[in-house]
Amino acid sequence: MRAVLPDTREWPHAQRRRRGGVLAARAPSRLVLALAWCACVASLYGLPTAAGYRLRDPDSILHESLASSLAHRPPSEWVAPVWPPGYWGQGVYSEHPACFLWLPALLERAGVSRGALLANFLHVLALLYLLFRLSRRLAGDAAAWAAVASYTLSPLGVQQLLRANHEPALGAAFLGAFASLESPSGPLRGPLFVGCAVLACAVKGVLGLLVLPAALAWWAVRSRRPRDLWWLAVACGAIAGAAALYESWFRAVTGSPFLRAYLASQFEGIAEAERGLGLWHLAIPLYYAVNLFWFALPGVQLFLLGLRRTARKQRTAAQWLALTAGGACVVIASLFTRHAARYVFPAYPLCHVPGGEEACERWPRLREWMDRRATALPYALMSVLLAITAARVWLDPRLFRFISLP
Numbered sequence: 001m002r003a004v005l006p007d008t009r010e011w012p013h014a015q016r017r018r019r020g021g022v023l024a025a026r027a028p029s030r031l032v033l034a035l036a037w038c039a040c041v042a043s044l045y046g047l048p049t050a051a052g053y054r055l056r057d058p059d060s061i062l063h064e065s066l067a068s069s070l071a072h073r074p075p076s077e078w079v080a081p082v083w084p085p086g087y088w089g090q091g092v093y094s095e096h097p098a099c100f101l102w103l104p105a106l107l108e109r110a111g112v113s114r115g116a117l118l119a120n121f122l123h124v125l126a127l128l129y130l131l132f133r134l135s136r137r138l139a140g141d142a143a144a145w146a147a148v149a150s151y152t153l154s155p156l157g158v159q160q161l162l163r164a165n166h167e168p169a170l171g172a173a174f175l176g177a178f179a180s181l182e183s184p185s186g187p188l189r190g191p192l193f194v195g196c197a198v199l200a201c202a203v204k205g206v207l208g209l210l211v212l213p214a215a216l217a218w219w220a221v222r223s224r225r226p227r228d229l230w231w232l233a234v235a236c237g238a239i240a241g242a243a244a245l246y247e248s249w250f251r252a253v254t255g256s257p258f259l260r261a262y263l264a265s266q267f268e269g270i271a272e273a274e275r276g277l278g279l280w281h282l283a284i285p286l287y288y289a290v291n292l293f294w295f296a297l298p299g300v301q302l303f304l305l306g307l308r309r310t311a312r313k314q315r316t317a318a319q320w321l322a323l324t325a326g327g328a329c330v331v332i333a334s335l336f337t338r339h340a341a342r343y344v345f346p347a348y349p350l351c352h353v354p355g356g357e358e359a360c361e362r363w364p365r366l367r368e369w370m371d372r373r374a375t376a377l378p379y380a381l382m383s384v385l386l387a388i389t390a391a392r393v394w395l396d397p398r399l400f401r402f403i404s405l406p
Contacts, residue, residue, distance in 0.1 A: 033378055040382040041125070044389050045118045048162060051393045055117070060164040064116035066093060067101040067164075071108035071115065078102055079249045079258075092254050094261040097246060099202040100166050116164035123168035124161055128152065128381075130175035131349050137182050138318040139357035142367040145377050147299065147356025152384055156295040156348050161385065162392045166204045167345040173200035174346035177211050178325060181218065181228065182317070190231035197235040198242050206266060207343060212236065213332055214325040214346070221324050222317070285334045291341040292330070296348045299355030306358035318354040326350040 047053075055061050065084040070077075081098050083089040103122070107115030128148050135144035151157045160168050173196045180192035193215070200208035212235065219228050243259070250258035292300050303322060310316065315323070326347035333343045360367040370377065 029375070036379060036382060037125075040385065041118075041121060043386055044121045045112075045114075047386070047389050048117060048393050049114060053162070053393045053396070055162070055164055056396060057163065057165075060116070062087065063101065063164045063166075064104070064114070066098075067104035067116045067119075068108060070098070070101055070105035077253055078105065079246065080253045092256075092261075094258055095265055096166070096205050096262075097202055097258075099246075100169060100204075104164070117162075120160075120162070120164050120168060123172055127168050127172040127175060127349060130172055130179050131352065134175055134179040134182060134321075135318070135353045135356055137179065138321065138353060139316070139360070141374060142370040143318070143357040143360045145356070145370050145374075146359040146366065147352040148381065149384075150299040150302070150355050150359070151349055151352045152381065152388070154295065154297055154299060154348075154352070158388055158392070159295075161388055162396070165342070167342055169203045170200055170208060171345055171349050173197075173203060173208070174211055174214070174325075175349060177215065178218065178321060178350075181215065181223070182321070190227070190234070193231055194235045194238050198238050201239050202242065202246075205262065209239070210329050210332060210346065212239075214328040217324040217328040218321065222320055281337050284337075284339050285330070287339060288330050288334060288341070288344055292344070292347060292351065295341065296351045296355075299352030302355035302358040302362075303351050306354050306361070309358070309361070316354065316357060318357045322347075322350045322354050 055064055062084070066081045069084065070081055078101070079098055081093045081101060083091060083093050089095070104115035104119040107118050112118050128151065131151060132144045132148050135147040139147075177193050177196035177200065180189050180196065183189055197208075197211045197215075200211045202208070212232065215232055215235075219225075219232065247258050250256075303319070306316070306319060310319065326344075329344045329347045333339065360370075373380075
């Protein structure tokens with residue numbers, strides 16, 4: 001019996017029809033997904049707002065107050081917020097650059113009653129998105145979803161979901177910087193890295209500079225391409241230029257220098273820590289290791305298991321990223337007597353990248369399960385975020401301190 005073969009002349013047309021059908025089928029789903037995320041953000045903001053939830057850690061309360069005060073001032077003066085009454089500081093606020101306060105102030109000017117809370121949700125979602133993009137680039141879709149789930153359910157992910165601190169924005173800037181470096185060559189690859197590096201410093205000041213040695217450590221092990229080193233130099237120049245513009249604006253508004261006051265406050269804290277710490281300075285690396293072990297749970301534990309598994313083999317790209325970039329943050333932070341778990345914040349999400357990869361290596365059925373349910377996973381993530389928010393709104397008055405990040 002002769003086999004009847006299809007007319008090959010129709011194949012390109014059939015393929016175009018199939019591709020068109022796929023695109024037509026995907027377009028509504030993308031629209032539905034975008035609408036679902038908008039509804040998720042609205043619900044994340046609406047739950048604590050309707051319940052009268054109040055931020056409890058001192059830094060978040062301060063940032064919310066500063067942002068609200070800027071919302072009632074002309075944008076030309078947003079470079080110089082003023083300490084609210086009742087705090088130890090007086091006059092113009094110069095503990096950090098004011099850039100972090102601009103998004104919540106803009107949201108409040110647009111009619112949002114609690115701009116700092118909504119801005120924090122946006123920072124967290126940006127961090128999760130960039131964590132997914134970076135993990136997918138290095139380890140695949142399933143590992144990316146495992147990394148996002150690991151971070152979301154970690155003590156740090158649970159804690160930062162309802163705060164108004166710099167850290168989620170700083171983490172998003174770091175992940176964006178390395179997502180651009182790990183992406184294929186393209187016209188936007190370098191500029192995106194430079195923009196993320198500038199954003200990290202705009203958000204967190206001197207601590208944002210950690211992106212530079214972290215990127216240099218990554219380059220020495222992962223890249224070795226001269227063009228990447230050139231973009232690193234461009235980032236240094238862009239940060240210096242942005243700092244000069246900020247300084248000029250601050251002087252025009254206040255008549256006094258920003259950098260002098262900012263650096264004085266930072267060095268004062270270092271000197272105070274030096275007087276009180278003594279020989280305990282030698283234990284600072286252990287301090288950061290313990291915090292990583294807790295706040296990055298379970299990603300860091302899976303990461304360590306993966307290092308043990310690949311000890312005699314070549315390290316994976318995800319492992320090298322965490323070892324170089326995350327390790328640089330921890331090593332440099334350990335050199336200073338002034339210490340806090342939040343100082344190495346970028347290292348926490350970076351540990352979840354190889355952690356998600358290791359989860360899929362150890363449990364192949366988990367990878368298969370996530371591959372089969374790829375279209376449902378974004379909605380599952382939305383549900384988890386909403387459940388955590390609802391639980392925090394109810395539990396925080398009773399158990400707030402149990403995951404407090406100093």
